[in-house]
Amino acid sequence: MNVLIVDDDLPNLRLFSHLLKAVPDVVSVEMQHPLDALAWCGTHEPDLVLVDYRMPQMDGLQFLQGFRALSGKAAVPVIMATAETDDDVRHTALQMSANDFITKPVNKTELRARVTNMLALRRAQLQLASRADWLAGEVRNATREIALREREAIYRLSRAAEFRDPETGGHLLRMANYSRLLAANLGLDSAEQDLILAAAPMHDIGKVGIPDHILLKPGRLDDEEMAIMRTHAQMGADILSGSTSPLLQAAAAIAQTHHEKVDGSGYPHGLRGEAIPLHGRIVAVADVFDALTSPRPYKPAWELERAAALIRDGAGSHFDPACVDAFLMNWDAVRQIHDQFQDHGAA
Known part of the structure; x- marks a missing residue:
């Protein structure tokens, strides 16, 4: 599972990446610049985004807004890292479809638990999407088969008249x-x-x-x-x-x-x-x-x-x-x- 970490502070970025190594089947992608991260998301598919709120180029809310506007990113889980005093930010982020928060300074156990939970949600999403695609394909195949049989019956009836x-x-x-x-x-x-x-x-x-x-x-x-x-x-x-x-x-x-x-x-x-x-x-x-x-x-x-x-x-x-x-x-x-x-x- 690809976890994108966006934080302008390099030590924090490395800390998050280090802590996530303990989470099974996680590959972390680290980016200091949110604009670069958004560009990366335009051509890649993260399974989870961990983004800091306080960044100089654009804050976490602006990043979240840009991220959700990208094609196919509406359901990707996002965890925002905020300070304990950022209640208003949390409320706004929830309204903008953030899925969870992690409080700085980060507790490693809490971080790993929240990331694990969000990735479990993401796996369920992907399984449902895969199942839906399979069902849609089966419906298309069944519909195509019915249409073919219908056309064959019509052609044979036409030949009977002929x-x-x-x-x-x-x-x-x-x-x-x-x-x-x-x-x-x-x-x-x-x-x-x-x-x-x-x-x-x-x-x-x-x-x-x-x-x-x-x-x-x-x-x-x-x-x-x-x-x-x-x-x-x-x-x-x-x-x-x-x-x-x-x-x-x-x-x-x-x-x-x-x-x-x-x-x-x-x-x-x-x-x-x-x-x-x-x-x-x-x-x-x-x-x-x-x-x-x-x-x-x-x-x-x-x-x-x-x-x-x-x-x-x-x-x-x-x-x-x-x-x-x-x-x-x-x-x-x-x-x-x-x-x-x-x-x-x-x-």
């Missing part, structure tokens, strides 16, 4: 990563980017409730069939709604609103502009772009540049212009995602 859908296997990975890229380019923080990456694959979960003769129809849907198909957005929201999980809440909003259009012509509720949640506006761009650039039974894949032109043309009508700009601002990253998550690599 098995009934003619869309390709890599669609979930591509559109989710497009969504994260778009979120990053909009300036959303990393936590929000990760949230949309995990939630976006649930956008079409409502298709589990669409009859096969409509969902798997190779040709164009008639008006009645299209009306049934469009129910998948609200159906997905109904499946996911009511959860306390931020991830499932985001997924519910995406499922419900990724077919809305900023001009109000989308479905299921004809929302306009910023009435559409940002996550829904982001996924709308990513989903349409990947649908265009992926092969389907009823069409070949579009070239990336052709799809980008359609997305750009849809800014202000179908898509949020800010989301379009954010998506297209890093074209190399878009290409990389398209190439990285092809169907043969996503199986």
Whole structure:
């Protein structure tokens, strides 16, 4: 345990250091100048400070005030050495968070006992802090594990919906990563980017409730069939709604609103502009772009540049212009995602 001794009187400094040699596991650090001692404390961690009150550069109270202002020093025990007549000083020091006093002239037995008691307090503090850090780490690990399992369950549920859908296997990975890229380019923080990456694959979960003769129809849907198909957005929201999980809440909003259009012509509720949640506006761009650039039974894949032109043309009508700009601002990253998550690599 490191005990910092601050006293401008060299004989006193040496006496204190000598007396503390009898205390087990103590390493004393001796300093005559309180300003130097404060500077030392800025880069070192004492376990106890023994400081004299009467010093010429700054007195013990001023030192105590400066010491407590240092980062991480609020709980370090401080013993102040004072004369028997310094009652007012003691009262002030107590108000400034001094922990104990030693009276000059010093009694060696009393000094060792008070130092031993304060170091026992310090050891208890350190043990509690270590335990708290360990518990915090365990909570973080448990929370991370829960989040990973939650995301795995969502991804597997998304794949279950995809098995009934003619869309390709890599669609979930591509559109989710497009969504994260778009979120990053909009300036959303990393936590929000990760949230949309995990939630976006649930956008079409409502298709589990669409009859096969409509969902798997190779040709164009008639008006009645299209009306049934469009129910998948609200159906997905109904499946996911009511959860306390931020991830499932985001997924519910995406499922419900990724077919809305900023001009109000989308479905299921004809929302306009910023009435559409940002996550829904982001996924709308990513989903349409990947649908265009992926092969389907009823069409070949579009070239990336052709799809980008359609997305750009849809800014202000179908898509949020800010989301379009954010998506297209890093074209190399878009290409990389398209190439990285092809169907043969996503199986």
